[in-house]
Amino acid sequence: MQYRVLGKTGMKVSVIGVGTWQFGGEWGHDYTQAEVDRILHQAKEVGINFIDTAECYGDHLSEKLIGGYLAQNNREDWILATKFGHQFHSHMNRTDKYGASDVLQQLDKSLIALNTDYIDLYQFHSGNDEAFNNDELWTMLDKQINSGKIRHIGISLNKSNSMHQTVNATEIGASVIQIVYNRLDRRPEQDVFPECEAHNLGVLARVPLASGFLTGKYKAGMKFGENDVRARHNGVELDETLKQVELIQRNEVPHDVNMAQWALAWCLRHPAVTSVIPGCKDEAQVISNAKAVELIDSTHPLVWSAD
Numbered sequence: 234m235q236y237r238v239l240g241k242t243g244m245k246v247s248v249i250g251v252g253t254w255q256f257g258g259e260w261g262h263d264y265t266q267a268e269v270d271r272i273l274h275q276a277k278e279v280g281i282n283f284i285d286t287a288e289c290y291g292d293h294l295s296e297k298l299i300g301g302y303l304a305q306n307n308r309e310d311w312i313l314a315t316k317f318g319h320q321f322h323s324h325m326n327r328t329d330k331y332g333a334s335d336v337l338q339q340l341d342k343s344l345i346a347l348n349t350d351y352i353d354l355y356q357f358h359s360g361n362d363e364a365f366n367n368d369e370l371w372t373m374l375d376k377q378i379n380s381g382k383i384r385h386i387g388i389s390l391n392k393s394n395s396m397h398q399t400v401n402a403t404e405i406g407a408s409v410i411q412i413v414y415n416r417l418d419r420r421p422e423q424d425v426f427p428e429c430e431a432h433n434l435g436v437l438a439r440v441p442l443a444s445g446f447l448t449g450k451y452k453a454g455m456k457f458g459e460n461d462v463r464a465r466h467n468g469v470e471l472d473e474t475l476k477q478v479e480l481i482q483r484n485e486v487p488h489d490v491n492m493a494q495w496a497l498a499w500c501l502r503h504p505a506v507t508s509v510i511p512g513c514k515d516e517a518q519v520i521s522n523a524k525a526v527e528l529i530d531s532t533h534p535l536v537w538s539a540d
Contacts, residue, residue: 234280235526237507239312240435241408242385244353246312248501248529249522250283251276252439252510256298257290257321262514269298270305275516279523283312285411285437285510286347287358288339289319289327293346300348308349314437315343316358316389331357331364333373340377354409355383357398359391365398371405378406387411389439394420399428407434414438414506416447416481416499417474426505438500441509442493446474449482449492490528493521498528 236245251273256264273284286295296315303311317339319327330339344350355374357365365388377383387409388398399410410429414421415438429436442448452475486495493511500509513519 234523235529236282238435239354239409239437239507240429240433242354242435244312244385246283246435246508247281248508248526249281249497250285250437250508250510251281251519252512253284253286253295253299254290255512255514256286256295258294258324264298266298266301268515270302271516272513272519273299273302273306275519276513276523277306277310279520281519281523282310283314283508283510285314285439287316287319287356288343289316289321289358292321293342296343296346300346304348312353313347313349314354314356314387315347315352316356317343318358318360318364329360329364331360331367331370333367333369336370337373337377340382344382351381351384353384354387355385356387356389356409356411357407358389361391362395362397365395365401365405375406385409387435387437389437390425394425396424396428399425399434402434403432409435409437411437411439411510413440414500414503415441415443416485416496417443417477421505422503426503430505435507436505438506438509441497441500442511443474443478443496446478447481447492447496449478449486451475451478491521491524494525494528497522497525501525501529 235248237248239246256269284299286299317336318329318331320330321327374383374386386407388402388407389411390398392413394412402410412421412425482492486492497509497511500506511522513522
């Protein structure tokens, strides 16, 4: 495993982390505590030390499963990130909750669910600029840092990749930006990444496998089940995406290289990116994800540049 310093936080995170939206039950599988325990144990075995979750992956469900694991293992072995701003109601049904008092309640619930007395990275979760422009919120969170409940603040940008939030991250005390970045979505290279590099903001690349599309295992014509969050892509959009993936696999991925590992290493070759946080359904995927580090510094003749 390789490790990088996460921006101004000073924390050394594994370049491969564990994304845990799937633990909340919205990816077509309901996870048991035993399954989560095995996944996180395997992650530790391969040197991963970073877990990313959120309050709305289930009703704190993902956090509770992670907390169940931490109850039997050393909390200090992990850098733990979660998010705030949504209240879970049902499958893909959430209400925005960015008010200072609402977020304080969310924080306390997250601490209980995660079975910890502090969170290493607490992230503003995909809110709009109006929710972001709330001095009361950031003042409250600063007090939580002083009390020891939070170590660092981050911003998990929504799909619009708000430059207003990125530019003002330092002003509100944030030191990390989380953003969608992968071979199919390179928009952050144009504006967000240069700002992050200029101000030493750590970058977490979420959805680095493009919701599994960049594994190369899905073929045109397939459909996702209705309980899978990716079902919204079914139809023409899904077929077009899979055709694009096929072209990338044919033209950019060497025949002897695992496409998922290639896609993770592709993200990590950008100098702005600190860590990628792919989801993983089982121990085998954890092991496969971790092997991507072998390709980061590879001299293999690959089209990995931003051209």
